[in-house]
Amino acid sequence: MTSTHQPMGRSSLGSEMPWAELPRDVSTLLAGSLSELVEEIVLRIPQEVPEYSRPLEGEFGASVRRGVEIALGRLFIDLPGRDEPALMPATRAIYRQIGVGEARTGRSLEALLSAYRLGARVTFRAVSAIADRVGLEPRLMLPLGESIFVYIDEISAASIEGFTEEQSRQVGERDRRRESLLRRMLAGNLSEVEARRLAARAGWPIPARVVAAVLSPEHAEGLRAALGDDALISSRTGEVVVVFAAPATDAQREQIAQMLRGRHAWVGPARGWETTEESYRTAALAAGTPSLSDPEGDVRWVDDHLTMIALRSDPLVMRDLAARSLEPMRHLRPEQRERLAETLLVWLKHRGERGRIARELHVHPQTVGYRLGQLRDVFADDLDDPDRRFELELVLRAGHRPDPAAQD
Template sequence: MTTPVTPDRVSRPQPWAQLPPEISATIGPVVPELVATIIRNIPREITEYARPLDGEFGAAVRRGVETALQRLLIELPGTDEPPFTPEGRAIYRTLGIGEARTGRSLEALLSAYRLGARLTLRSVSEAALEAGLDARVLLNVGEAIFVYFDEISAASVEGFAEEQSRQMGERDRARAALLNSLLSTRVDEIEVRRLAARAGWVIPDRLIALVVPLENAEGLRLRLGDRALASARGGQAVAIVPEPSTPTAHRELELALAGRSAWLGPGRPWTAVNESLRATMQTLGVPSVDEPRWVVDHVVEVVLASQRELVADLAERRLAPLDEAGETQRERLLETLEAWLRWRGERKKIAEELHVHPQTVGYRLGQLRELFGNALEDPQSRFELELVLRARHS
């Protein structure tokens, strides 16, 4: 049955569709060495896998790595195809099933995927830079890599959850499957309605996803109530709840999460609640506090924290004029530059913020103009400087 397109649900192209098809020829040669690098680093960096990757398990891991890189880097660029073939999806579901059968949590496998994503981004970025590809292409490559590894993780989570659900009661199994189905990339509306009926769960028009570290999640199901669907995913407790429709409901949800380091995603139609979850998962690099926070209230902080490596590369390039400055001088010039950007050059306000004399501000600005030259007059350069300076505080 074809799902009708509604105003709330607009089809979006896959991120790899934005990549030029010829990029496969540029990055294809790095694939064999990248496979070896990932396989070599998994037992080094993931404690649970600190053993030779041989036998049936090792073969499954190697097959998963090879299939992922071949699909992502060679087959998908320039296309709007789905991330997996049926056979490819089965590989990652099977890895999740295997983790459940060993009695491990899924965190080790998801950590291996995150490691693979980091190594892939590093290797592909180096190859792309050597080939002289545009920076915008690099950003698209980064998005494609992280979305693809998100899809791999989701397939393994699905396999893991389904294996675990065999031990649950009928209602709990239905609720777990319902949560999994709602959080999948392509929601099967008929299946969701069938599972919701089995679970006795009325589907709200709009939902939000929220995440809480597992160490803060004790009693979370009870606090959120029966209207919430919750499970553990990759070191986080993940829940979906109806989007608060009134200020009172908004406060009640925050009260239920009081004292917990929780992130709440944006509201979405129930057919797209996975987008809300994806937004919350981008917060993992943001320093935690023991209170609930809404992603929409911290968008810049979240975006900068989720792209630390790219922001660090940008900072290295944009702040290079300060490389020869001493530590104290560099810090003073950085805080002056940040205030200058914030106050659009108003010396009086800059001086008030920095608690210095306006003449001191003028002297420092003269140094900055000498070091940075025309970059301070270029809108794109100023924007990038503001980004990297703001990232220092995230």
């Protein structure tokens, strides 16, 4: 065939609409082969794209066939010789919906794009054979081939748009379901049946044991991306709570520490999922105690700091206990108060072993004896009372020191 039709639209190589360079009678030449080409593409997809390696039957098969028929009809019947975009709104919606459907089935986007690329290759080879058979002018093979690949790019873009938007919607819905599950776990009123149902909907298999981490909102930027699918996250008033499967090895513990590094997070003790709120409460208690904060922002584990958390978790009670226990030292000079408080704490820690006390304080044992004499003068028989010694050690280990006497 030697076409005498003048091509419409732009004629430069690399046009965004290369089909405009084709004569209209190309449609007539190709129309009779389209049904055969549809069958070949539908047959080849499950053979060459692993994720579609099943017969294209039922609703899914009908959808694939319809997509191929629409693509070939648009490309070879509607577009040749016309200066118009590859996809009209209704056609774009079809391929966008294909992307949505693939996201909902859980198949990868790459599988869909591989099927499109396969269709383009099969179509180009078939059309080349048809063109040779009917005597299509060689000069038209370039815009014809370019038309195929530009069109595939357009339907790929539409499907990518649908796929990614559906994925975003699913992620948003999943995150809402996960947050709802975590809130129910923290409330502590969740039956096992309900927990399993909510966890299945949220895509988060409930582990036998969990740990809860607490951090402030200002340290939570980018947290979801950093944690991926491993954790539940919930934003509460003034804090963010994260729940993980409890680490069973040092490597798993380090993995959690890496994910939360620099976020000033406290991680509570391991608990059964039914008592997640216990792990949360202890982590929240530690996170809410300013004197326990770490300026470096490294992860801190409640299990490693139980004594200090217990001592500092209720500052008001400990302050009152310190005021009462250390009251006999209030009238000492500031330097003497500090020196004797330090000596008293070391004496209590080492149960009066003068040599160990001297080594820790870096003083001579005779100096220790002198200071203990001063402490006896201040506290008298209280130092022989086990309950008073226990109170004194508590408040001194918690970091309290004697308040100076009020000045008149």
